[in-house]
Amino acid sequence: MSNKLAGKRIFITEDDSMNRVVYTMVLKVSGAIIEFDRTGRDTLSRLKDFNPDLIILDLMLRGDSGFILFEDIRRMAGFDKVPIVAISASDPSLAMQKCRNVGFNGFISKPIEEELLVDQLLHLIEGGEVWYSGGSYDYLLSHKP
Numbered sequence: 001m002s003n004k005l006a007g008k009r010i011f012i013t014e015d016d017s018m019n020r021v022v023y024t025m026v027l028k029v030s031g032a033i034i035e036f037d038r039t040g041r042d043t044l045s046r047l048k049d050f051n052p053d054l055i056i057l058d059l060m061l062r063g064d065s066g067f068i069l070f071e072d073i074r075r076m077a078g079f080d081k082v083p084i085v086a087i088s089a090s091d092p093s094l095a096m097q098k099c100r101n102v103g104f105n106g107f108i109s110k111p112i113e114e115e116l117l118v119d120q121l122l123h124l125i126e127g128g129e130v131w132y133s134g135g136s137y138d139y140l141l142s143h144k145p
Contacts, residue, residue: 004122011052013037015061022112030118037132040069053125059088083124092133108128
């Protein structure tokens with residue numbers, strides 16, 4: 001793997017320990033600086049100190065949903081432009097459109113495809129969007145104006 005994400009700060013809210021292991025293995029090898037919140041309860045306070053380049057939210061958390069957390073993050077000063085992607089096992093035929101409607105910068109279906117994840121996240125950090133439901137590499141390549 002390359003250091004495509006060298007120095008990029010990625011905050012991840014994910015309650016599944018196996019998914020956290022995958023993120024750690026893939027993203028640290030790519031040079032990313034990562035921090036986790038397992039429940040979503042501490043995400044808002046920890047984001048301020050971490051100053052991320054990208055935020056990954058699981059939609060199905062044990063406490064609040066990722067959608068509620070998304071809205072809370074967007075209301076925080078300085079976080080209106082930080083890209084936020086949902087990475088979820090939710091049914092993509094329903095969740096992807098809902099994510100688009102509320103303003104996420106992307107949606108990636110679980111299980112995570114490790115060989116694609118780094119490029120997908122880099123694309124988001126660079127201002128693009130990623131809408132990926134598996135099978136074909138169907139992410140939007142255009143950048144936001």
